[in-house]
Each structure stands twice: as structure tokens, then as C-alpha cells.
Amino acid sequence: MNSQAMLTPPESVFREVSYSSPAGSLGAYLTPDPADGAKHPAIIWLTGGDGNSVGNVWRPGTDDDEETASAYRDVGIVMMFPSLRGGNTNPGRHEGFYGEVDDVLAAFDYLSRQPYVDPTRIYLGGHSTGGTLALLTAEVRNPFRAVFAFGPVSDVRSYSEDVFPVNLSRYGEKEAELRSPGTWLASIKGKVYIIEGAAQPSNATSFETMEKRLGSLGPRVPAQGSLEMILVPMKNHFSVLAPENKQIAASILRDTATNSAFEL
Numbered sequence: 001m002n003s004q005a006m007l008t009p010p011e012s013v014f015r016e017v018s019y020s021s022p023a024g025s026l027g028a029y030l031t032p033d034p035a036d037g038a039k040h041p042a043i044i045w046l047t048g049g050d051g052n053s054v055g056n057v058w059r060p061g062t063d064d065d066e067e068t069a070s071a072y073r074d075v076g077i078v079m080m081f082p083s084l085r086g087g088n089t090n091p092g093r094h095e096g097f098y099g100e101v102d103d104v105l106a107a108f109d110y111l112s113r114q115p116y117v118d119p120t121r122i123y124l125g126g127h128s129t130g131g132t133l134a135l136l137t138a139e140v141r142n143p144f145r146a147v148f149a150f151g152p153v154s155d156v157r158s159y160s161e162d163v164f165p166v167n168l169s170r171y172g173e174k175e176a177e178l179r180s181p182g183t184w185l186a187s188i189k190g191k192v193y194i195i196e197g198a199a200q201p202s203n204a205t206s207f208e209t210m211e212k213r214l215g216s217l218g219p220r221v222p223a224q225g226s227l228e229m230i231l232v233p234m235k236n237h238f239s240v241l242a243p244e245n246k247q248i249a250a251s252i253l254r255d256t257a258t259n260s261a262f263e264l
Contacts, residue, residue, distance in 0.1 A: 003088075003089060004053065004055075004088060004089075005088060005089050006027045006029075006054060006055075006083065006088050006089075007055060007056055009029055009057075009058050010058055011032070012032070013031075013058045013073070014029040014030060014031060014032070014057070014058055014079075014081075015029070015030055015031075015032050016028070016029060016030075017029075017030045017110075019082065019106055019107055019109075019110035020106060020110070021085065021102060021103040021106035021107075022099065022102050022103075022106070023084075023085035023086075023090070023091055023092030023099060023102075023103060024085075024090070024091035024092060025090075025091070026082060026083055026084065026085065026087075026090045026091075026103060026106075026107075027054075027082075027083045027088055027089075027090060028054070028080055028081060028082040028083060028107060028110075029054060029057060029058075029079075029080070029081040030078070030079070030080045030081075030111075030114075031073060031078040031079050031080070033114075033115070033116045034076070034116065035116075036116075038116070039116065039117065039118035040076065040077065040078045040116055040117060040118060040121075041077050041078065041117075041118055041121040041122070041123070041252050041253070041255070042077060042078035042079070042080065042111055042114075042117045042118070042121070042122050042123070043069075043072050043077055043078070043079055043080070043122070043123040043124065043125055043252070044079075044080045044081075044082060044104065044107050044108065044111060044122070044123070044124050044125070044144075045057075045068075045069045045072070045079060045080070045081055045125050045126065045130070046082075046104065046124075046125070046126030046127070046129075046130030046131070046133050046134055047067060047068075047081065047126070047127065047130050048067060048126075048127045048128030048129050048130050048131070048151075049128065049129060049163075050087065050129075050162070050163070051084065051087075051100075051126070051128075051129045051130045051133060052083065052084040052085065052086050052087030052088075052090075052094050052100065053083055053084075053087035053088045054081045054082070054083045054087070054088065057081050062242075063239070063242045063243075064238060064239045064242075065238040065239065065241070066241045066242040066245070067127055067238070067241060069125060069127075069241070069245050071242065071245040071246045071248075071249045072245065072248075072249050072252070074249070075249050075250070075253060076253075077249060077252055077253070078111075078114075078116070078117055080107060080110075080111050082103065082104065082107040084100045084103040084104075085099055085100060085103055094165055096156065096159075096163065096164045096165050096166050096179060097129075097132060097133055097136055097156055097164070097179040098178065098179055100133055101133065101136055101137050101140050104124070104133065104134075104137045105137065105140075105141060105143070108122060108124075108143055108144065112143075120145065121145050121252070121255065122143075122144055122145060123144055123145055123146050123147070123148065123252060124137065124138070124144040124146075124147045124148070125147070125148040125149075125150070125245075125248070126148075126149060126150065126152075127150040127151060127241060128150070128151050128152075128203075128237065129159070129163055130150075131149040131150045131151050131152035131194075132149070132152040132153050132156065132181060134147055134148070134149045134152070135147070135149040135152045135181040135192070135194065136179070136181045136184070138188050138189060138190060138192045138225070139181060139184040139185070139187040139188055139189070140187075141189065142188075142189035142190035142192075142225065143190075144190060145190075145191070145255065146190070146191040146192070146193065146255075146262065147190065147191070147192045147193070148193050148195060148248055149181075149192065149193065149194050149195070150195050150196065150240065150241060150244070151195070151196045151197075151202070151203045151237045151240075152181055152194060152203065152206065153180075153181075153182075153203055153206045154180060154181065154182030154206040154209040154210045154213070155176065155180045155182055155183075155206070155209075156176055156179045156180050157176045157180070158206070164176075164179070166179075181210075182206070182209055182210045182213055185210060185213055185214050185217065185221070185222065185227065186217050186221045186222055186223070187222065187224075188222035188224070188225045188226075188227050189222070189224045189225045190224075190225045190226075191225060191226050191262075192225060192226065192227045192228070193227075193228050193229075193230060193262070193264060194207065194210065194227065194228075194229045194230070195230045195232065195240060195244055195264070196230075196231055196232070196237065196240065197231075197232050197234075197235035197236040197237055197238075197239060197240035198231050198232060198233050198234070198235065198236075199233075199234060199235060199236040199239075200236060201236055201237050201238075202236050202237045203237060204231065207229065207231055210229070211229050214227060214229070228264075230244075230264055232244065244264060247263065247264050248262065248264065250263075251263055251264070
């Protein structure tokens with residue numbers, strides 16, 4: 001467990017909140033109510049690395065590495081950064097892409113009840129380990145209007161022990177299969193986008209593995225949703241974030257009940 005407490009965000013950017021999950025009360029950062037009487041679109045963003053903990057997400061990165069997804073708040077989209085079980089000072093333990101799916105869904109439930117959020121226009125996005133978790137969530141239950149998974153892996157065995165802390169020699173390879181989104185592409189629900197940069201460093205190999213897997217399943221799969229895979233030339237695992245998130249943010253603002261098309 002990471003015992004580092006969540007930092008105090010600038011009041012004008014985020015407020016620290018708690019949401020209830022099966023693991024207990026978990027912390028999160030949330031855009032404050034703009035107090036304009038409107039219902040706003042919102043996105044839950046899952047960070048990479050040790051995605052169970054969240055840190056300083058209010059300081060934007062560079063155009064070559066913008067992991068805070070500031071493009072969304074820049075245009076007035078409500079953002080929620082949930083910490084997950086075992087992260088920061090949260091209860092529970094780091095389960096490596098298993099119970100964390102329930103935490104993401106619990107964050108959706110919390111966000112949908114906020115009076116300034118349009119519950120029909122809540123999106124999910126994530127990068128790297130966060131992209132893997134976002135994709136897994138869409139394969140389990142997908143209440144989101146759309147899911148954007150940046151740079152997920154197909155098989156979680158490619159992660160280091162601090163990210164995937166499961167002893168497979170003790171518990172069996174099934175534990176990795178259950179957590180590997182490439183195995184469950186046929187179970188995708190709702191509208192899902194997998195996005196990665198083609199240049200190195202990149203999880204382009206995982207992208208290609210999932211692309212082949214999807215092709216082998218046939219044109220009618222996934223049956224309960226849609227999956228679009230986008231490999232961006234001349235961008236890598238990090239530089240793909242800023243330009244694509246700007247396009248997604250613009251598409252979210254245009255995404256209404258009568259127009260649900262994304263241009264990526």
C-alpha cells in the first residue's frame with residue numbers, strides 16, 4: 001500500500017472528495033461546481049504508473065508528455081481523478097486490475113449524482129496502466145458514454161511486480177488471464193477507443209496483438225458495443241496524449257443526444 005496522503009489541490013481547480021466503493025471510502029480529485037446552473041459533461045481519468053494512487057494532477061505536462069489530460073478541464077469538462085483501493089491512504093490492497101474495476105464503476109456512480117454533472121455524458125479515459133484498467137472496465141460493465149484507453153497492454157504479465165503484484169506461481173496463470181484485456185475483447189460493451197502512438201517508446205506490440213485478436217473474432221464482435229483502434233504515426237506512448245485529448249475534448253463538447261460522433 002502507498003501510505004502517502006493525497007495532496008491538497010488548488011481550490012479553483014479541484015476539490016478533494018471521497019466516494020464509496022466495495023473496498024471502502026476512497027479519495028478523489030473533482031472539478032468544483034462552476035455554479036452556473038448547467039449540467040456539464042464529465043470524464044473520469046485514470047493515471048498511469050501506480051494508478052491506484054493519485055498525486056499532482058493539476059500541473060499540466062508538456063506537449064510531448066501531458067499525462068494530466070488538462071485538455072478536458074481547459075474547455076470546461078468536469079474531471080474526476082479517483083484513487084483506488086490500496087492507493088494513497090485508502091483501505092484495501094492493490095489487486096492489480098481486479099477489484100479496481102469495481103472502484104472505477106463506483107466512481108462513476110458518485111460522479112453521476114453530482115448536481116452539476118450530466119449523468120448521460122460521463123466518459124472514461126486512462127493512460128498506460130490507466131488505459132488497461134479503462135479497457136477492462138468496458139469489458140465488465142460500461143455505463144460510460146464512451147471509453148478512451150490510451151496505450152493499454154494486451155497481457156498484464158508484461159508489467160512489473162509493483163504494477164501487477166500477483167504471484168502466478170502460487171495462484172496460477174488464470175489470475176493473469178482474468179486481468180488481461182486482450183483476452184476479453186469480445187465482451188466489450190458500449191463505445192470504446194484504443195489509442196496508441198506508433199513510435200517508440202510505445203505499447204504498439206500490444207496494440208497489434210489486440211488488433212489481430214479482434215480481426216479473428218469476426219465483424220460482428222464485440223456484439224454489445226463498438227471498438228475503434230487508432231495507431232497514431234509519429235507519436236509515441238506519451239506524445240500521443242496532448243493532441244488526441246484535445247480532439248476528444250472538442251468532440252465531447254459536440255457530443256449531444258442527437259450527435260454522438262467522435263472525430264479522432
